[in-house]
Amino acid sequence: MRSTGSKAASAPKLDLVARLRGAGLRPTRQRIALGRLLFSGIDRHVTAEALHLEAARTGAELSLATVYNTLHQFTTAGLLRQVFVDGEKSYFDTNTGDHHHFYAKDRETLIDIPGDAVVIDGLPKAPAGMDIERVEVVVRLKPKA
Amino acid sequence: MRSTGSKAASAPKLDLVARLRGAGLRPTRQRIALGRLLFSGIDRHVTAEALHLEAARTGAELSLATVYNTLHQFTTAGLLRQVFVDGEKSYFDTNTGDHHHFYAKDRETLIDIPGDAVVIDGLPKAPAGMDIERVEVVVRLKPKA
DNA sequence: CAATAGATTAGAATAATTCTAATGTAAGAA
DNA sequence: TTCTTACATTAGAATTATTCTAATCTATTG
Known part of the structure; x- marks a missing residue:
């Protein structure tokens, strides 16, 4: 096993940056913060509101509007899928299969x-x-x- | 064929009144106006906004809030079914089967x-x-x- | 190391929907 | 019948979800 010298936790971050770049999206602070929460390995179903709250808890500062924008950008890029089950709010699914x-x-x-x-x-x-x-x-x- | 003496067009209205009463809903002016548009015989898919516009065109005066309230009351009563296909707005279906x-x-x-x-x-x-x-x-x- | 073009963010605006105070209505009492 | 009371209904006001766009940031080129 080869080491880059950085601590283990940063490996997924590098993957994420590559993933965003591959989707034609700049790896900004906001997108990395949300991407880390979303693409940690386990499949998730989130609402914009819930993800915004979760991001705030981990110290990320970004507006709810940005969360919406980002979720849609990820969806368009094929990284997420939007599911419609309720008239109130939309859910976004990390399982795109x-x-x-x-x-x-x-x-x-x-x-x-x-x-x-x-x-x-x-x-x-x-x-x-x-x-x-x-x-x-x-x-x-x-x-x- | 027996006649009640009223003109033919009012027969469906009587049915509608009975239908509302049967569902435990008072046959108010607003509900009758919307019910006539919805339960004319053919299956329909409507949004609150579209139905409100349609009601206004036929001369009915009622608020959009009342359209929403009524659609939900009809849904709860089993007269309509709500379908979720889009995050923007809800559709209501007159086909409840x-x-x-x-x-x-x-x-x-x-x-x-x-x-x-x-x-x-x-x-x-x-x-x-x-x-x-x-x-x-x-x-x-x-x-x- | 500017200058420029294009991407990104987030405050402000909008759209969809719900809430609640005001109004209407049925049913019983006198 | 008319009054009264209790409950149902309506719709203006408020809220919530989401989008729009002007301001900001970033990569790239001269």
Whole structure:
């Protein structure tokens, strides 16, 4: 194993910088702070508000507007995926692969469903002039009676 | 065929009044105006804003807030169903039966997919303490390249 | 080491939705 | 019937979520 001499924690940061550059985005202070929270390895589902709060807790100073802007930039770059399960606010998912979701409204919580487990049959073909971009399944949960 | 003596157009209105009463809602001027637009027979997908505009065009005077309130009351009563396909605004669907949707973001348009056509296999069972309330499929469309 | 062009940020503005005080309405009492 | 009371309903005001754009920053070139 080769060492760069920097402490272990900075390796992911270097990866992140490369990832941002690869997506055509400048690795600014704000994007690095948010990227670290989002791409730490585990899949996450966040709202702009929640991520802003989390960033503030870790000492990052950036406006909520920047969090929104950044989430959209990441989404456009394919680093995130936006999921629509609620009229109130949007969720952003770090898992951009083929998968679906459970949604528990009472807990405002999303849970991934692996895409390869699910098979959907009988969908009509797309209307004329249109292509299917993606098929999303949301399973709404309620507390057991 | 029996006649009540009133003109033909008022028959649906009587049905509507009965329908509202049956749902535990008073048949107020505002609810009747919106109900007439919504429950005319054909399935519809509306936003609060669009319905408000449409009501205004037919001469009804009511605030946008009342449209929102009414749409939610109708939804709670089971007369409408809310669909989440976009972070911007909510759509309300007069078709409350089992079915799914195509969504064309570039046209902000919803198209029904009959529920009995679609079969979904391989869904995991609900997490402990939770029941499945509903499975929603949204097929996102993009203009053909 | 400027100067310039383009990218990025965040305060201000907007849009969507909800909240609550004011108003309307049904039902019973007199 | 009319008055009264309790509850349902409405809509202006307030709030929340999100976007817009002027100001700022940064990379690049002369």
